[in-house]
């Protein structure tokens with residue numbers, strides 16, 4: 339393609355083969371970024387040109403049969419042999435076989451492998467290693483390696499997710515990705531090169547980060563063990579926009595179709611209205627349209643935050659790592675939950691045609707929904723965010739100032755909503771802040787009471803994890819609402835655009851409250867009268883958005899080729915497209931299907947069935 343910018347290349351591929359999940363997807367999304375972020379300058383100089391020119395095609399092999407979430411529980415081992423200055427990779431158990439990595443079964447000839455590092459008889463936890471698995475001559479599997487595909491999945495049919503195991507495979511010491519931690523002496527030129535790369539960090543950081551080691555395999559600790567998790571943070575930060583894209587495309591298809599589809603006479607003898615005029619259709623689709631806009635803004639924010647924080651990390655300043663981890667983990671979970679559920683509602687809103695592959699919706703769904711699992715199972719990710727929120731809560735209670743977006747934590751909860759008939763954006767934000775602050779405090783109180791009752795820390799954690807999940811979800815929801823409101827209020831949009839987008843933003847906030855009313859009303863923050871304001875405002879917003887609904891989805895500007903949908907075509911020629919799709923079905927290429935002769939004819943006309951068929955019946 340010749341496109342150098344990673345994101346532009348991603349969008350090009352999305353246009354060229356939307357939701358096809360390329361067999362090179364992991365090469366681009368994780369193999370290249372891992373070399374970029376986890377390899378030393380020396381290693382990058384050696385591997386990047388090869389990988390960027392497809393002379394190395396790779397994937398990210400971390401998950402095993404027995405472990406995906408708990409990285410520290412991975413069983414693949416990499417044991418350093420100081421005599422030969424090699425690592426010995428081994429899959430000691432059945433459950434240690436790598437299982438799930440995309441593009442692994444048949445496509446990749448290399449992979450970055452996450453394995454437990456052992457040196458001088460001691461384990462140092464999970465580290466990344468570059469491993470060649472197939473010959474560059476004939477793609478045959480190399481000795482000491484077993485690799486293959488894992489078989490049919492729920493979707494992702496074009497991706498050869500695979501399994502991989504090692505039988506005491508030896509790789510050179512230089513194949514451990516050593517940007518942040520090392521085994522064996524660091525060549526002087528690396529030190530200088532790294533110094534020039536991080537020349538702005540104080541000398542003591544250099545020593546702490548790059549202290550000398552002996553060739554006997556003494557291990558150099560990284561500044562933070564979680565630096566090795568960096569590639570996952572990158573993808574989590576990218577998945578938010580990916581989920582938003584899927585939901586937006588589903589909204590385009592279902593709302594355009596709802597403007598074309600007419601069904602049921604509105605009154606006896608009357609004409610059949612567009613189904614988009616049914617209030618129940620608006621109730622299901624318009625909040626999803628609002629959510630698509632909200633998640634797109636959230637995706638931009640979190641990816642830009644990733645770029646900023648990663649820039650700091652590469653200069654040795656790890657201060658914002660915890661906040662980035664909490665934000666990316668929580669928003670990855672929140673966005674994929676919201677988008678997956680929303681795409682399914684869009685499909686159902688299209689009736690029978692929504693169930694056809696011709697709608698394009700099943701393909702979008704099976705492309706987005708695994709995002710609830712991969713790159714960190716959503717519940718686990720939400721609990722990681724909750725872990726950060728608990729720390730923020732205790733700091734707030736000690737009177738410490740909290741960073742940026744978590745300043746709402748620890749606020750005075752003894753207040754009521756300012757909500758009026760107008761439903762001001764500021765009152766919406768206040769409601770979400772109050773709900774999140776209250777749920778964070780409730781989870782913290784729950785943990786405290788369990789510990790005071792004699793439970794150990796891990797027992798109190800598990801005994802509070804439902805409330806911790808609620809708190810994290812409320813935190814992410816607040817982020818999306820506030821980020822949307824800030825964008826509306828900051829944007830220098832034309833007055834007409836602001837009016838329309840303000841209604842969309844208001845609907846996102848109002849609908850979110852009404853769909854989670856218990857959490858907003860549990861402490862009497864809202865009165866019954868104020869809930870009435872919200873219900874009436876929601877119905878009024880449906881009417882307000884209806885005239886611009888098609889324009890709002892057109893604004894996403896997805897070409898028909900990307901949508902791949904007979905229902906969501908820009909020209910609205912749905913029925914002709916469906917009929918053409920049916921006619922082109924492979925089974926329609928012959929008038930009588932070959933199975934008639936073998937299975938139906940003997941039933942229908944046994945007397946005329948040929949002797950062979952009679953014989954077959956015996």
Ligand SMILES: CC/C=C\C/C=C\C/C=C\C/C=C\C/C=C\CCCC(=O)SCCNC(=O)CCNC(=O)[C@H](O)C(C)(C)COP(=O)(O)OP(=O)(O)OC[C@H]1O[C@@H](n2cnc3c(N)ncnc32)[C@H](O)[C@@H]1OP(=O)(O)O
Nearest residue numbers: 344367406407408409564567576577580659663712713714
């Ligand atoms: C430029 C972009 C170009 C292209 C990309 C474009 C689009 C991408 C869009 C879509 C995706 C497309 C293709 C990809 C398709 C599929 C990819 C799927 C690949 C995979 O699935 S790879 C495998 C993913 N696996 C996981 O994510 C495993 C999840 N588990 C974990 O992360 C960890 O086990 C854990 C965090 C759950 C627990 O880790 P731990 O046990 O080591 O830590 P603790 O719980 O004890 O916490 C200790 C401490 O550490 C902090 N912490 C944890 N993780 C991080 C982190 N990543 N960064 C910073 N800090 C971290 C934690 O907060 C704790 O801190 P505390 O202070 O002690 O509280």
Ligand SMILES: Cc1cc2nc3c(=O)[nH]c(=O)nc-3n(C[C@H](O)[C@H](O)[C@H](O)COP(=O)(O)OP(=O)(O)OC[C@H]3O[C@@H](n4cnc5c(N)ncnc54)[C@H](O)[C@@H]3O)c2cc1C
Nearest residue numbers: 398400401405406407438439440708711712713714715717
């Ligand atoms: C389409 C697809 C592509 C993938 N691509 C790759 C890839 O390229 N490379 C790769 O390495 N991996 C890949 N994976 C694997 C993926 O990263 C893992 O499946 C994911 O990390 C979840 O881990 P798991 O499967 O072990 O689930 P588990 O962790 O076993 O989750 C099962 C259940 O246990 C719960 N649970 C687990 N731990 C906890 C906890 N501490 N607290 C509360 N509940 C918990 C979870 O919430 C979940 O409900 C892919 C997976 C899929 C589906």
